[in-house]
Amino acid sequence: MKLLILGGTSFVGRHMTQAAIDRGHEVTLFHRGQTNPGIFPAAQKVVGDRMDGLEPLAFGKWDAVIDTSGYLPRAVSLSAQFLKERADRYIYISTLSVYADKSFAGITEEHEVEQLEDPESEDIPAYYGALKAASEQRAAEAFGGRLLVIRPGVVAGPYDSTDRLTYWPRRVAEGGAILVPEQQAPFQCIDGRDLAAWTMAMAEQKETGIYNAVGTPGVYTFRGMVEACRSAVNRNAELVPVDEHWLLEQGVRPFTDIPLWIAASDRERSGFMQVSARKAELKGLRCRPLEQTFEDLWAWDRGRLDNPHRTGMSRGREAELLQAWQTVSKGGDSFGDSRH
Numbered sequence: 001m002k003l004l005i006l007g008g009t010s011f012v013g014r015h016m017t018q019a020a021i022d023r024g025h026e027v028t029l030f031h032r033g034q035t036n037p038g039i040f041p042a043a044q045k046v047v048g049d050r051m052d053g054l055e056p057l058a059f060g061k062w063d064a065v066i067d068t069s070g071y072l073p074r075a076v077s078l079s080a081q082f083l084k085e086r087a088d089r090y091i092y093i094s095t096l097s098v099y100a101d102k103s104f105a106g107i108t109e110e111h112e113v114e115q116l117e118d119p120e121s122e123d124i125p126a127y128y129g130a131l132k133a134a135s136e137q138r139a140a141e142a143f144g145g146r147l148l149v150i151r152p153g154v155v156a157g158p159y160d161s162t163d164r165l166t167y168w169p170r171r172v173a174e175g176g177a178i179l180v181p182e183q184q185a186p187f188q189c190i191d192g193r194d195l196a197a198w199t200m201a202m203a204e205q206k207e208t209g210i211y212n213a214v215g216t217p218g219v220y221t222f223r224g225m226v227e228a229c230r231s232a233v234n235r236n237a238e239l240v241p242v243d244e245h246w247l248l249e250q251g252v253r254p255f256t257d258i259p260l261w262i263a264a265s266d267r268e269r270s271g272f273m274q275v276s277a278r279k280a281e282l283k284g285l286r287c288r289p290l291e292q293t294f295e296d297l298w299a300w301d302r303g304r305l306d307n308p309h310r311t312g313m314s315r316g317r318e319a320e321l322l323q324a325w326q327t328v329s330k331g332g333d334s335f336g337d338s339r340h
Helices: 011-022 073-081 124-146 167-174 190-202 222-233 242-247 290-304 315-328
Strands: 001-006 024-031 044-047 062-067 087-093 147-152 153-154 178-181 188-192 209-213 240-241
Touching: 001 011, 011 024, 011 190, 024 242, 062 073, 062 190, 073 087, 073 124, 087 124, 087 190, 087 315, 124 147, 153 190, 167 222, 167 290, 178 222, 178 315, 188 190, 188 290, 190 209, 222 240, 222 290, 240 242, 240 315
Parallel strands: 001 024, 001 062, 024 044, 062 087, 087 147, 147 209, 153 188, 178 240
Antiparallel strands: none
């Protein structure tokens, strides 16, 4: 196939490009030339800013476009309208954040998505889900039934500079007592390489429609995720379970101070890590064990240890909390070993 990838050099897009090349496809990358410009010498590279228009792509035609960098409806509309006569299909990488109600388990592709209160807003941090939902609609307006929308949740693996899942192998590698919320909150993610391989398979099969792209719900809890990390990175690390309600009383921020943890008491987001993957699995989506993701993630992150992570509490703050928890809990003078 001839594929055009919008983006294609950073994390998810990078995995998409690698998967396409590995499967023998002819790849054109359209990007700004700012992130990893030297990678993928086998791909044709066209430098440009999609917000300024896609005229540099007027020369080509493609079997499919894969949009990995569309965060604003205006940008997606410009791209999709320009390419609708130049590409057979449009594959838009969206997000599970589009769903309006994330308070229940089993969210499927048919559930309602968020709506922008202000259609002119382009505030991505404030309206990320709604902007992606509106972007899906803009792509549909241009491509109609030739559109494939893929909604991943948390994407993990090498090249993930968000430092969300990356926090855990670095922390576990350091060893010692590691604070982990005691409650068994669900956990769900997808390795970027599995996402990319499946997307390529869907493109080859000329599939269309909307699909949640996540791991099977219920396979991992948050605690199980951290235990998988310990198994892959440092079996001597000690996980210390701490009461969720106590952590919240101490001002610990879920998802930020403890990356990717959603408190069980957070009813509004309780379903975000329990989304249905059934439709995608029927089309062949398979996810590797988290242990493998953590092994490869840690192998990559070891080469960037000079870069401080952007998420997670400081080690000093963690130690203070562990000491305070030891005082108020019934654990006596020892943290104890939480391995099972």
